[in-house]
Amino acid sequence: MTSDFGFPTPSAALNDVAGFRAPEIPPSSHTVARATHRVLTLRTTTRLELVNLTERVQDAVKAAQVREGLVLVSSMHTTLALMVNEWQEALLEDIKTMLGDVIPAGREYRHNDPSQSDCDRKNAHAHLQATLLGHSLSFGVLGGRLALGQFQAIIAAELDGPRERQVTVQIFSYA
Amino acid sequence: MTSDFGFPTPSAALNDVAGFRAPEIPPSSHTVARATHRVLTLRTTTRLELVNLTERVQDAVKAAQVREGLVLVSSMHTTLALMVNEWQEALLEDIKTMLGDVIPAGREYRHNDPSQSDCDRKNAHAHLQATLLGHSLSFGVLGGRLALGQFQAIIAAELDGPRERQVTVQIFSYA
Amino acid sequence: MTSDFGFPTPSAALNDVAGFRAPEIPPSSHTVARATHRVLTLRTTTRLELVNLTERVQDAVKAAQVREGLVLVSSMHTTLALMVNEWQEALLEDIKTMLGDVIPAGREYRHNDPSQSDCDRKNAHAHLQATLLGHSLSFGVLGGRLALGQFQAIIAAELDGPRERQVTVQIFSYA
Numbered sequence: 438m439t440s441d442f443g444f445p446t447p448s449a450a451l452n453d454v455a456g457f458r459a460p461e462i463p464p465s466s467h468t469v470a471r472a473t474h475r476v477l478t479l480r481t482t483t484r485l486e487l488v489n490l491t492e493r494v495q496d497a498v499k500a501a502q503v504r505e506g507l508v509l510v511s512s513m514h515t516t517l518a519l520m521v522n523e524w525q526e527a528l529l530e531d532i533k534t535m536l537g538d539v540i541p542a543g544r545e546y547r548h549n550d551p552s553q554s555d556c557d558r559k560n561a562h563a564h565l566q567a568t569l570l571g572h573s574l575s576f577g578v579l580g581g582r583l584a585l586g587q588f589q590a591i592i593a594a595e596l597d598g599p600r601e602r603q604v605t606v607q608i609f610s611y612a
Numbered sequence: 613m614t615s616d617f618g619f620p621t622p623s624a625a626l627n628d629v630a631g632f633r634a635p636e637i638p639p640s641s642h643t644v645a646r647a648t649h650r651v652l653t654l655r656t657t658t659r660l661e662l663v664n665l666t667e668r669v670q671d672a673v674k675a676a677q678v679r680e681g682l683v684l685v686s687s688m689h690t691t692l693a694l695m696v697n698e699w700q701e702a703l704l705e706d707i708k709t710m711l712g713d714v715i716p717a718g719r720e721y722r723h724n725d726p727s728q729s730d731c732d733r734k735n736a737h738a739h740l741q742a743t744l745l746g747h748s749l750s751f752g753v754l755g756g757r758l759a760l761g762q763f764q765a766i767i768a769a770e771l772d773g774p775r776e777r778q779v780t781v782q783i784f785s786y787a
Numbered sequence: 788m789t790s791d792f793g794f795p796t797p798s799a800a801l802n803d804v805a806g807f808r809a810p811e812i813p814p815s816s817h818t819v820a821r822a823t824h825r826v827l828t829l830r831t832t833t834r835l836e837l838v839n840l841t842e843r844v845q846d847a848v849k850a851a852q853v854r855e856g857l858v859l860v861s862s863m864h865t866t867l868a869l870m871v872n873e874w875q876e877a878l879l880e881d882i883k884t885m886l887g888d889v890i891p892a893g894r895e896y897r898h899n900d901p902s903q904s905d906c907d908r909k910n911a912h913a914h915l916q917a918t919l920l921g922h923s924l925s926f927g928v929l930g931g932r933l934a935l936g937q938f939q940a941i942i943a944a945e946l947d948g949p950r951e952r953q954v955t956v957q958i959f960s961y962a
Contacts, residue, residue: 556878751859
């Protein structure tokens with residue numbers, strides 16, 4: 438039995454979508470919250486590249502055997518950003534074009550000027566694009582599954598590749 | 613007794629604003645963290661629409677009887693984004709104008725081109741705007757109340773309506 | 788022993804980077820998750836200013852004696868945003884320039900028009916810039932340390948100063 442955004446919902450929640458599901462673990466239980474994590478490594482191959490992390494994050498949630506919880510996905514880099522959107526080839530090209538339209542690589546930036554900066558990667562636009570997209574994403578886990586809508590994919594945006602990158606997936610379990 | 617950003621603060625925190633409030637539950641207690649959730653349904657009526665979710669999220673926190681905790685508010689859609697800002701009519705119009713200025717609906721996008729995409733909604737701009745705003749928001753719960761500043765409202769941005777939308781509110785309680 | 792993005796990793800995780808670290812606390816333990824918080828006060832001195840919060844957040848994590856956990860850093864204001872990027876003088880200037888390029892202060896905004904708005908600060912651009920950057924940040928705590936990459940700094944963006952501002956740091960501990 439699944440809700441219409443694609444993850445299974447306990448029957449109590451279906452019976453009362455607008456209300457709270459009764460907590461399944463009474464407050465006097467000895468079961469504790471726990472945290473686990475996994476480090477994902479990405480090897481990007483071009484300067485600007487979008488990488489689909491959805492399955493790897495879902496696998497981490499499955500391996501953690503979490504029923505209700507929270508997942509934090511974090512980029513460990515200043516020019517690797519994270520976003521949620523649809524994984525469709527045409528749209529992915531539009532996202533890459535948009536990033537360059539909003540923050541062009543070709544402008545003059547202080548970070549790219551050897552007289553003002555010790556960085557020789559000429560990657561100011563990548564840093565700036567990353568500030569707009571964000572460095573981490575949070576998701577719920579409901580009924581044992583990552584709470585993603587039907588068309589939602591977890592996407593890493595490599596803004597200054599190719600590089601080896603690391604993304605941490607930390608999972609907080611409550612049941 | 614309230615702090616100047618509008619939520620009640622336990623007296624221990626007031627006495628030592630820069631320091632930590634002593635945890636009220638000793639580590640040996642049997643009280644456990646617990647997770648509950650509520651699914652909010654929105655029915656939007658126009659293409660571009662801002663919806664104030666603040667009260668509905670506050671109600672969910674009250675119903676969960678959380679004293680200290682974390683609230684995760686998540687859009688289950690790729691063209692419904694979430695943001696925090698002031699709920700003022702003039703500003704809401706400015707936000708809508710800004711979205712179209714930064715990412716215009718009228719440009720050519722691959723996602724809108726039938727030869728490259730199976731999507732016939734012509735909503736590429738909505739996907740792109742959503743990537744800049746973000747798909748989820750996290751808030752603290754302090755002293756039993758959602759930790760929002762005086763002028764902060766929780767706003768859903770419908771970028772491709774009208775539609776029926778779902779937003780999950782997941783609440784993690786620690787006391 | 789540290790991983791290559793700069794935080795210490797328990798040896799079990801190093802032995803199996805792609806896998807889960809076994810939880811150190813068995814489910815039958817009495818240790819509970821707990822939440823603590825600290826309120827940071829910032830006094831900004833100019834209209835547009837970037838403030839490095841990294842050390843203050845790291846100090847809060849140290850004081851909380853958290854081994855594995857989650858940190859939520861939240862702006863309590865609609866014109867103070869938060870972001871993660873590199874703390875380098877040249878880049879900080881680029882970030883400030885970019886904010887004005889993407890959302891110029893000098894445009895006509897309804898929020899700045901006395902006939903439509905009761906706000907006399909002429910700060911519409913600040914609200915709009917804040918919606919793009921975001922109001923909160925989440926980080927993991929791994930092995931007792933804030934899980935930040937080598938070049939990642941936690942940056943508050945004052946978009947409408949000078950003012951006294953408050954940022955809450957809430958820490959959720961699982962071990």
